[in-house]
Amino acid sequence: MRNVKTETFSLDIPDVFEAVRPMWESIRAEHETGDDTVMISAGLADQTHLRKHPGATLIDRFRAFCADRRGPATFTSDRPIQVGDHAGHVITANAETGYAFYFAIVPIEGGYHYELTGDCLVSQQDTYFPLFEQTLLTLRCFGDPVPALAAQRRAIDAMFADDDEEEDEDDIVAELAPPFEIPQDGQDYLFVDATRFDILADTACSVHTYSDTGDGLTLDLKARAIGYDAQACAHILNDYQDGEVYLRFTMKGIYHPDAPTGRYAIVNDSEASYTVSVWKGGFHYSLSLHGELVLKDGWAGFSGYFQGFSSDKRYPVGFGLRLPVADIDWSHYAFGSLEELLRAPADLPRHAQLTDPGPLPDALYRYRALETLTLRYTTPETAQALPAIPDALSGLTRLRSLALTGIEAVTTLADSLGALTELQWLFITGSRAAKVPDGLLALPKLVHCTLSDNALQSLPEAGYSPVLGSLSLANNQLQTIPAALTQLPNLRTLDLQSNPLSSLPEGLERIENLQLELEKKLALLDYEYRGADGGGTVPVDEAIFLARNDRASKAMLDEALAGPQWQAYRTGLDAIALHAVALCTTDPDDYGTPGNTRFGGLPDLPAGMDYPTLTTYQGETKGWQFIAQLDCAALAPYQDYLPRTGTLYFFIDDQESVGARVLFHEGPASALRSAAGLDIAEDFIGDERGIYRPYRAQAARQASVPHFYSDEGYCTGEAEPLEPLHELFDQTEALRESLSQACDVTPAHAINSYVFKQHDTPQIEAAHRLRGRPEDFMVLLRVSSDERPGFCFWDAGEIYFVIHKSDLAKRDFSNVHCGLESS
Incomplete structure (x- = not known):
């Protein structure tokens, strides 16, 4: 892999791509095959070009953009993807020309995003689509996009200004x-x-x-x-x-x-x-x-x-x-302006995508053959041209898709929209409407509905389309929603984020993709963790996880906090400092001691346990990638929360999806088979990195404190006074360095430690995915990039395995969340 950087992002380009060229805020890579050129292009962009396409959300507009981005093509997949801390989206397509395309978008803050496109022949997509996705998942964002894009524009302008001067001199064009x-x-x-x-x-x-x-x-x-x-x-x-x-x-x-x-x-x-x-x-x-x-x-x-x-x-x-x-x-042409539309005979246009069209003329409603219509207003000033949704729209009865976006002057959603019985897609955003008229959400063919960024205070109690599959109500003024939504058989996605909700109907948590703040899920829904076995949770002694309850860890912490700069923070740090176990790789492991703590290589499995396998999306059987095994008996003197004996095994599927599998063998080490006897080939492992180098490890006690970077979730209760530490980077880094130096080993990896994350915490991640409260989860193992076994998680990042403390107490490791964080 070749790491390529611009001012704001980096990618790891697979070595198969011979020609790699960064230019300003874009990267292009090419690989010559016997049949064609396989290409990857990626770059930073604002949303200007996407605003020219229909859709109520950025992803909707990106989808419309992809529909004509590479000429006529058929979508073959359309799915969300997690890229680091960012929620991205991938669309793949096949064209009649024999080419296959991989389109991806990764939105970031401030109205910017990254786009990545991969091109190859359809016959090659099974080979290259995984490489396109692998490259996407290495995306690392940094720097400020505003000056970077401005510098790019200046450079391009200067380049073509130079061209103009040359042309003036030589008349080259x-x-x-x-x-x-x-x-x-x-x-x-x-x-x-x-x-x-x-x-x-x-x-x-x-x-x-x-x-x-x-x-x-x-x-x-x-x-x-x-x-x-x-x-x-x-x-x-x-x-x-x-x-x-x-x-x-x-x-x-x-x-x-x-x-x-x-x-x-x-x-x-x-x-x-x-x-x-x-x-x-x-x-x-x-x-x-x-x-x-x-x-x-x-x-x-x-x-x-x-x-x-x-x-x-x-x-x-x-x-x-x-x-x-x-x-x-x-007949399938998308008319892009009123001027263009009005040049056509009334029975011709089926699709119109109008941006800032001004006052709508009566002539618009003559076009009764329209099947899709977008009216997009891009500024508060241009939106004044539409003070109300015209009742005349109801006469366009063939409409399958209607998008009214940025309609800031509209205060009421027209009842007449209920006459559009052919609608399958409805997007209304940016209005000041407080309620949804009866019948609008009952349209018999309505599958996708976006009513985000309005001022909705209520929804109809009944009357919803049974085919409704996605409903976005984000950023409104809803205090509750009707119970009828929980009974819709096809509703898979419901977005309720950024609403002042005070109650929610029972059963809403069963919706597959419920997008809602975690604190609201916990307060308003049955979001209790049921245990990995579904049998509930058991009481847990929280004290065993804290440094203040372990004499050696407490002494380390007290010494590090002895200076006067910590006087205001000692109580809070004492309340949340964790009693961690630091782990450091030492010497290569020859597999001579089955069951010892090991990072990389292969595991020492008990008799009767096969090496764990998975099935790839191509239908191949591959092995999980082994990360580490922990000798619980050897680690028992350092802590009280792990099993006292036995062996824990940690696997991931790959660094893209970061699925986790943790196995536990309760028996003695004498029952284990040495990894030396495993017949596992490098190419059998599902992750392309194969089998890492095996290394032994040493353990030591450590007091672990947060990084105080975007992890405000830790600053509650006794720790609330620690909030100012988020602005004291040098001071908190000095504290963490002091605690590392006090440890008897170099703390490369750790158990029950804090993890650096740019957003949220590992515990919040796990609670969103598994349900429950963040404070009831712990980091079972943090594994950092380490050159000894050859670990490199994205851009020198780390992975972390998170378990509910009750499952740990029950010795049930079947429901572990795994994440990956990198700079």
């Missing part, structure tokens, strides 16, 4: 390609540098029907080099498609009754307003397209150049193509 004019002989053409091409018969111009909300007009130009000479064309073409190339443009805002019309500047394979999307293939991987795309008088033309990695590598590009105007079916 004029040399490279003259402005497009319709050819006098009426013949189609394409040239690149000195090579001319034959236009192939499967060149096409059409509006694809893959997207549910319409699409742009796609021009798919396919051609073959005349008299192809691989050596002569090596600077402009790749060497594995025998001189065949394609240029594909998907264009919006170009409808005209006579012929498509428009003029667009293409810079570095993209168009600034995202009205045009650009794809190309068959060309040398280093080349990016620059120039002007023109549609006029029934023709599409381009004049410009390909540019290589250096600015002196420029090759002229031009084409002219007569469009089959009479054959274009516009």
